[in-house]
Amino acid sequence: MDLKSLSKPELQSRYEELKKRYDDYKSLSLNLNMARGKPGADQLDLSNDMLDPALLDGFRACDGTEIRNYGVLDGIPECKALFAAILGVPEKNIIIFGNASLTIMYDYIAQCMIFGAGDGPWAGKKIKFLCPVPGYDRHFAILEHFGIEMINIPIGPEGPDMDMIDEYIKDESVKGIICVPMYSNPTGVSFSENTILRFASLKPAAKDFRVIWDNAYCVHHFAKSRDRFYNIFEYAEKYGTQDFFIEVTSTSKISFPGAGVSALAASDANIEAIKKRMTVQTIGYDKINQLRHAAYFTNADGIKAHMEKHAAILKPKFDSVLNGLEKNLAGKGIAKWTKPSGGYFVSLDVLPGCAKRTVQLCKEAGVTLTGAGATFPYGKDPLDSNIRIAPTFPSADELKKAVEILCLCAELAATEKLLNE
Amino acid sequence: MDLKSLSKPELQSRYEELKKRYDDYKSLSLNLNMARGKPGADQLDLSNDMLDPALLDGFRACDGTEIRNYGVLDGIPECKALFAAILGVPEKNIIIFGNASLTIMYDYIAQCMIFGAGDGPWAGKKIKFLCPVPGYDRHFAILEHFGIEMINIPIGPEGPDMDMIDEYIKDESVKGIICVPMYSNPTGVSFSENTILRFASLKPAAKDFRVIWDNAYCVHHFAKSRDRFYNIFEYAEKYGTQDFFIEVTSTSKISFPGAGVSALAASDANIEAIKKRMTVQTIGYDKINQLRHAAYFTNADGIKAHMEKHAAILKPKFDSVLNGLEKNLAGKGIAKWTKPSGGYFVSLDVLPGCAKRTVQLCKEAGVTLTGAGATFPYGKDPLDSNIRIAPTFPSADELKKAVEILCLCAELAATEKLLNE
Numbered sequence: 110m111d112l113k114s115l116s117k118p119e120l121q122s123r124y125e126e127l128k129k130r131y132d133d134y135k136s137l138s139l140n141l142n143m144a145r146g147k148p149g150a151d152q153l154d155l156s157n158d159m160l161d162p163a164l165l166d167g168f169r170a171c172d173g174t175e176i177r178n179y180g181v182l183d184g185i186p187e188c189k190a191l192f193a194a195i196l197g198v199p200e201k202n203i204i205i206f207g208n209a210s211l212t213i214m215y216d217y218i219a220q221c222m223i224f225g226a227g228d229g230p231w232a233g234k235k236i237k238f239l240c241p242v243p244g245y246d247r248h249f250a251i252l253e254h255f256g257i258e259m260i261n262i263p264i265g266p267e268g269p270d271m272d273m274i275d276e277y278i279k280d281e282s283v284k285g286i287i288c289v290p291m292y293s294n295p296t297g298v299s300f301s302e303n304t305i306l307r308f309a310s311l312k313p314a315a316k317d318f319r320v321i322w323d324n325a326y327c328v329h330h331f332a333k334s335r336d337r338f339y340n341i342f343e344y345a346e347k348y349g350t351q352d353f354f355i356e357v358t359s360t361s362k363i364s365f366p367g368a369g370v371s372a373l374a375a376s377d378a379n380i381e382a383i384k385k386r387m388t389v390q391t392i393g394y395d396k397i398n399q400l401r402h403a404a405y406f407t408n409a410d411g412i413k414a415h416m417e418k419h420a421a422i423l424k425p426k427f428d429s430v431l432n433g434l435e436k437n438l439a440g441k442g443i444a445k446w447t448k449p450s451g452g453y454f455v456s457l458d459v460l461p462g463c464a465k466r467t468v469q470l471c472k473e474a475g476v477t478l479t480g481a482g483a484t485f486p487y488g489k490d491p492l493d494s495n496i497r498i499a500p501t502f503p504s505a506d507e508l509k510k511a512v513e514i515l516c517l518c519a520e521l522a523a524t525e526k527l528l529n530e
Numbered sequence: 531m532d533l534k535s536l537s538k539p540e541l542q543s544r545y546e547e548l549k550k551r552y553d554d555y556k557s558l559s560l561n562l563n564m565a566r567g568k569p570g571a572d573q574l575d576l577s578n579d580m581l582d583p584a585l586l587d588g589f590r591a592c593d594g595t596e597i598r599n600y601g602v603l604d605g606i607p608e609c610k611a612l613f614a615a616i617l618g619v620p621e622k623n624i625i626i627f628g629n630a631s632l633t634i635m636y637d638y639i640a641q642c643m644i645f646g647a648g649d650g651p652w653a654g655k656k657i658k659f660l661c662p663v664p665g666y667d668r669h670f671a672i673l674e675h676f677g678i679e680m681i682n683i684p685i686g687p688e689g690p691d692m693d694m695i696d697e698y699i700k701d702e703s704v705k706g707i708i709c710v711p712m713y714s715n716p717t718g719v720s721f722s723e724n725t726i727l728r729f730a731s732l733k734p735a736a737k738d739f740r741v742i743w744d745n746a747y748c749v750h751h752f753a754k755s756r757d758r759f760y761n762i763f764e765y766a767e768k769y770g771t772q773d774f775f776i777e778v779t780s781t782s783k784i785s786f787p788g789a790g791v792s793a794l795a796a797s798d799a800n801i802e803a804i805k806k807r808m809t810v811q812t813i814g815y816d817k818i819n820q821l822r823h824a825a826y827f828t829n830a831d832g833i834k835a836h837m838e839k840h841a842a843i844l845k846p847k848f849d850s851v852l853n854g855l856e857k858n859l860a861g862k863g864i865a866k867w868t869k870p871s872g873g874y875f876v877s878l879d880v881l882p883g884c885a886k887r888t889v890q891l892c893k894e895a896g897v898t899l900t901g902a903g904a905t906f907p908y909g910k911d912p913l914d915s916n917i918r919i920a921p922t923f924p925s926a927d928e929l930k931k932a933v934e935i936l937c938l939c940a941e942l943a944a945t946e947k948l949l950n951e
Contacts, residue, residue: 389668
């Protein structure tokens with residue numbers, strides 16, 4: 110039954126029915142949370158053995174480096190090799206950082222602001238970035254922090270609207286794009302090969318154009334049908350655009366979110382510029398943690414096997430969300446949602462104008478969601494439609510109930526809206 | 531025998547004697563290193579038990595925080611408490627960072643460049659910093675990187691020349707000072723209470739004046755007569771100058787140099803401004819490592835006991851250096867040196883004009899020292915006199931030989947110079 114086809118009296122009666130169920134939930138004083146893209150405790154347990162000091166045998170990296178002492182700016186060889194294998198780039202194009210790829214991105218943009226990316230400092234100039242939406246709020250926070258103007262680029266099933274991007278980058282003040290190319294936050298969309306080709310062949314007016322290529326979920330499959338990983342540098346080399354791309358990733362959702370290892374992949378020229386800054390910023394990052402990771406995972410196959418253990422925990426949770434959405438919202442003409450094969454989120458679009466109200470209704474019924482609008486620059490969803498669902502942290506039982514309530518609230522908000530039209 | 535009192539023929543004969551001994555050393559093809567302020571392997575071993583996962587019992591901080599997952603911007607309570615106890619400030623005025631206080635300082639100056647410290651961004655303006663000399667090359671590298679003009683302020687037995695500082699800070703473009711107040715790198719000088727008072731009562735023209743107070747060695751005593759620790763914030767509060775001070779420290783030379791924990795202490799207003807930036811830059815630093823440190827050291831007494839173990843290793847090394855200098859250079863009128871009670875360095879002043887030559891002679895005889903000039907801004911020692919000696923990394927035997935050769939080279943360089951006068 111499409112709600113939009115109902116008469117006002119029918120809608121009113123549906124509204125009252127929903128409202129009664131909603132009030133019943135409210136009286137339960139629930140406290141459920143689908144806001145945070147955090148692994149659950151059972152996922153964290155998967156990596157506990159990494160903390161065994163036996164892995165650090167002799168405290169030596171494979172090249173003999175004493176890992177407890179100062180030194181090694183760009184990471185120990187075996188840790189660079191691990192990320193090189195995951196991202197498909199040579200080890201010389203990898204730098205290992207601290208526990209957060211967010212910091213790598215922040216620091217890179219800060220570097221562009223103060224020193225530029227080959228065409229003078231960005232500070233003091235009008236700088237614009239293209240932001241595929243819905244996207245990751247912390248990306249937008251970095252750009253807003255530095256006063257960079259953000260322009261929304263809609264994401265479709267194959268990735269961002271590349272025609273729109275081609276048009277915008279004719280403007281020299283458009284200095285870059287920030288995006289998640291695989292299992293994108295929050296849509297779960299992975300860029301198609303065609304989209305990858307379009308990125309690789311971009312012809313921006315700005316000489317110092319940069320794409321922050323946040324491959325946070327590049328090994329984070331949970332479904333049997335996995336999206337394909339495309340190595341952007343392989344494509345970019347064909348067009349000589351490799352300097353455009355700053356790729357980052359981390360083990361935050363492989364080992365421990367607070368205590369993992371992050372990495373950057375970039376062209377020779379960019380690696381050189383970044384290392385030049387790093388020699389001033391640090392003597393080197395935590396090599397004990399680097400060896401812990403390299404010794405525990407060994408290689409890309411080790412990572413793959415480990416991610417299958419995560420998948421076994423995550424798949425039922427995503428199924429629970431998707432089944433709940435299907436059961437409660439399908440056919441009502443008031444919502445659509447993504448069905449990802451990996452990553453950490455499901456993206457739900459409710460009836461335009463109803464996202465804020467849905468999130469508010471949920472909150473009042475004890476279900477916390479990411480704030481409506483958070484998936485857009487400046488926290489402003491132009492359609493007030495998108496809601497990010499994070500299924501990983503709650504237990505299966507909590508999740509089931511939380512999704513039921515979310516669907517109820519989405520429908521309630523929609524009927525309210527339709528009644529007022 | 532003061533070399534400067536010798537006649538030319540006497541000098542010539544002394545030169546030939548030294549030269550012969552030098553050539554003998556050279557033929558040994560030695561490879562000794564006194565360049566690096568790195569703990570030795572025996573010091574690193576002192577903290578190995580910290581890697582025992584049993585310390586991480588239940589993976590919970592004292593407030594229940596799951597340390598393996600995301601969250602906690604400013605550090606877990608017990609780690610903040612540890613640094614609060616060391617520095618004598620309230621926990622609310624502490625932020626825990628990653629493995630390097632160098633990065634805290636870099637990031638703070640970067641923040642001043644882009645956003646300022648309350649009086650507009652520093653970028654694009656003429657900015658000057660006062661640099662007590664001899665000092666730490668990595669401090670100077672940060673300032674130089676950001677295009678900040680550095681002005682030398684000589685350090686005496688009580689700390690920097692405060693009259694000179696009072697004079698310079700009348701200039702509004704002088705925005706700060708960077709210094710090591712205790713067991714300073716490389717002099718080993720600790721600021722006297724009078725110097726601390728002078729710092730606390732500074733009256734700079736710049737409203738956004740900042741003192742980077744790098745307390746890297748605040749618990750790093752090795753002699754029985756320990757220098758006193760003065761809490762700068764206690765003094766600053768009397769004058770209302772607490773916003774001037776950004777204090778940093780770390781466990782780099784307590785636990786592991788590459789894998790320690792660093793911390794910042796600052797006024798309420800500065801903590802607020804720094805946290806505002808941090809919320810964009812990171813979700814939080816490595817809490818597993820924070821708990822590892824807090825659980826292993828427990829409190830300030832635990833740190834003190836641990837530092838005594840370091841002292842037992844370091845004292846003989848410093849004695850060896852000081853005895854060697856005394857035995858080979860005393861009374862010759864060509865050198866003076868500091869006799870620190872803590873820290874990581876001995877500062878040697880050779881005959882003006884002879885530091886570069888001494889370091890070069892050492893290098894050719896297989897003894898690596900920190901480059902002459904490195905202890906001054908822009909790598910330029912105006913007198914070409916200062917040499918930093920780092921006694922901690924070599925073994926006792928290596929050290930003894932290295933100091934002998936250093937003394938020989940200093941005297942050789944001096945005789946060369948005196949012969950050419």
